[in-house]
Every structure is written in C-alpha cells, then in structure tokens.
Amino acid sequence: MKQTRNTTAKTEILKLISQSTVALSHSEIQNNLDGLCDRVTIYRVLDRLVEEDLVHKVVNIDGGVKYASCNHKEAVHHSHNHIHFSCEECHTVTCLEDVKPSFELPKRYQVKEVNFTVSGICPECSS
Template identity: 60%
Template sequence: MDKTKTTRNTAAKTAVLEILTQSKIALSHTEIQKQTNDLCDRVTIYRILDRLVNDDIIHKIVNLDGTVKYAKCHHHAQRVHIHNHAHFSCEKCLEITCLENVKPSYIIPHNYKVNEINFTLSGLCPNCLNSNN
C-alpha cells in the first residue's frame, strides 16, 4: 500500500529474486523457501515477496485451486507495469507459466470500473500434452 518507503537490498531479498529469475515457472512461498536452504526465516520470505510485489518486480498469481504463486516478469516495456497477461495452470504437472502474449479482450458494462484483471487458463501444458499418459 505505502509506496513512499524505500526498500533495501538484503541477502535474503537478492536470493529470493534470484530464485524467481532463474525459474521458468511460477513458484509458491513454500517452493521458494525450500530453494533458499534456510537462509532466512519463513516470515521473512513472506515479507520479501510482499515487497517485491509492491515494487512491481514480481507478480502474484492465484490459481483456480487457490494456490498462490509468484513469478518475475520478463517484459518491462512500459514504465507502469500492468499484469494483464494470462497464466496457464497445468492440471497434470501443476506448473504455472505466464503466457505473456495472451491477453483477453472483453466487453463489460460501463458502470463497472476495472482496475485489475486476472485471467487464468487451466488444462494441459505442451509437455504433458505430448507425453500422453
């Protein structure tokens, strides 16, 4: 909420961001925690993720099943970063990926003011679609 505070670079923050940068898929808090190898407390990771989301460096994805994941955005064309792209959630391997080029078009009654959209598709990803078992 408060965008006035300056945020600092710490070892834990750098580690979390590095993990997200390296990952091709979105990661949950727990998955990130496992990869940090007890570098810092569980709570600290929650707070780091909050900060990174607030600073528009990563974005938060809520899946159809309620799972919350985080992903770093690989495009930074605009100054102001709007996360209006789609996410794909594979029902088999459970991985969530950003479909940065897929953007929905829609018509909504004029008496609604839209600030944010969330568009998640679920089904089978290319990998699981090929390995048919």
C-alpha cells in the same frame, strides 16, 4: 514513499523467481533457499516485491498462490493483463505474456487489476 533496502533475502528470492520459467509458491521458494532466511521473511519479501512491481502474484484455480517474475516489456508501468496457464498434471504455472485476452465490462466497473488463469494440460504433459 517508504524507503526500501536491498538484502540478501530479497536478492536471492528475486533471483530464484527470475530464473524460473514457471511461477513459484512460497513453499517452493522456501525449499530452494534451504534455510537462508525465515519463513516469515519470505512472506514479507514477496509482499515487497509485489508492491515494488518486480514480481507478480498468480492465484491458481485451486486457490494456491504463486509468484512469477515481471518481464517489463512496456516502458513505464507494465500491465499484468495477461494469461497464466496452470497444468493439471505437473502443477506448474506458466505466464503466457503474449496472449492478451479481450473483454468488455459494463462501464460502471472500474478495473484496476486482472487475473486470468486457464487450466488444462500443458505441452510438456500432453505428449
């Protein structure tokens, strides 16, 4: 496997994502970093973080891509089989790690990844 190195860009981006309660988009990350590194670098760092399983990629119903930290609850290789909630009001995407959907596919389908996004109004916005 290819070596990977720790750089300020990677560290800062991972910190940002980890400290956020909601999933962040590329542009949100870029704004937060305030010129620390190039736009392209952010794309590449995000790819690496996903590759290394430190972060997961969430695709919104409108097609927007966001990134959220992985809370490794499972021991070795955690599954990303959980729900993301996307608020139509404030446009935040939240990981609901504890809600596990159940479903049953015809067995000829080999499942490798799961992406379950529910959209509507989040608790913050519905009050």
